[in-house]
């Protein structure tokens with residue numbers, strides 16, 4: 001008798017809250033400006049019912065992390081968040097060292113709300129600063145001021161959040177290297193254990209897409225990135241993922257689970273999930289109904305459940321783990337995909353020959369990290385239409 005070698009990875013929970021004060025012109029997330037009273041109580045009930053329906057996917061596991069993202073989840077009341085977390089804990093259980101993050105925007109709350117979120121069970125905040133400079137906040141159409149950005153970071157600390165993240169963006173309209181570094185210096189002064197630093201991208205279906213602002217050219221953006229990485233590292237914030245920086249042992253547990261191809265349930269409007277079913281040798285992708293009103297009204301919140309095809313697994317796995325500057329152990333590939341590493345060996349060997357991948361780990365070299373898109377393109381070779389075949393691992397069970 002044979003059994004698959006796919007193993008059950010840790011499982012996280014993503015909870016999507018889809019409303020914001022206003023829609024930012026660069027944002028293509030499932031977030032909607034809201035000018036009425038938020039249907040908070042109904043939405044929380046729906047989230048709980050959504051989770052109940054997904055419970056069989058847990059297969060006995062407890063959540064190792066929860067991320068409440070959006071949208072602007074800090075628009076919800078601490079009492080609502082507490083009710084939600086209590087229900088999640090009762091239904092699924094929490095690992096003893098669970099990380100529970102809430103995304104918060106400056107200006108949508110006060111110190112009291114921060115402290116109350118802490119009491120409600122949130123133990124990590126992710127604050128959407130984007131820039132500390134008023135002129136750039138205005139160019140980005142943000143609903144908060146530079147003062148509110150600073151106060152938010154200070155409030156996180158005084159409310160007892162030792163663990164918090166600041167989200168910043170660079171490559172902003174008309175930004176110079178000095179202006180980008182000024183944002184980082186102001187962030188560093190807040191002593192964040194974790195910082196996410198994203199290059200602004202222009203996404204379809206956004207206002208910036210139809211009326212593009214003038215962005216710094218590629219050379220300037222590279223200059224900003226190089227100088228920024230050096231500045232952050234000189235202050236003990238090391239780049240452990242393409243856009244994520246942290247002090248020692250301060251990685252985001254929730255994001256690490258994504259990047260190590262762990263499992264997650266996704267509840268809320270448009271939320272995605274990834275589930276491993278070792279017994280059936282299957283990996284599933286799930287998606288919930290995207291439009292918030294439809295999500296609230298439809299009895300079944302599930303929009304789609306799809307099998308990840310064997311041919312897609314190498315790219316899906318590598319797209320995640322190679323974002324990590326330390327990559328992962330080779331053994332993880334078989335455990336998380338159920339495929340033999342041997343079946344992708346020709347691609348690995350050719351990348352190693354070009355000094356893009358290390359010999360001993362699934363880890364990009366410094367050159368490979370610079371050309372990550374080129375490295376990842378190699379793993380599309382296993383997609384349908386190519387001659388490569390992939391071998392599923394089968395192990396004998398006794």
Ligand SMILES: C[S@@+](CC[C@H](N)C(=O)[O-])C[C@H]1O[C@@H](n2cnc3c(N)ncnc32)[C@H](O)[C@@H]1O
Pocket residue numbers: 026027028029069070071072103104105127128129130167168169198199200201202203
């Ligand atoms: C889910 S979003 C929004 C979180 C929060 N509502 C806010 O506005 O700060 C998470 C992060 O993605 C980043 N982001 C959103 N749109 C982006 C874009 N077009 N280019 C680069 N980063 C973007 C921002 O840094 C943002 O904080």
Ligand code: SF4
Pocket residue numbers: 019020021022023024027028029031032070071072105128
């Ligand atoms: S960037 Fe944040 S606040 Fe702005 S629309 Fe997107 S989710 Fe909402």
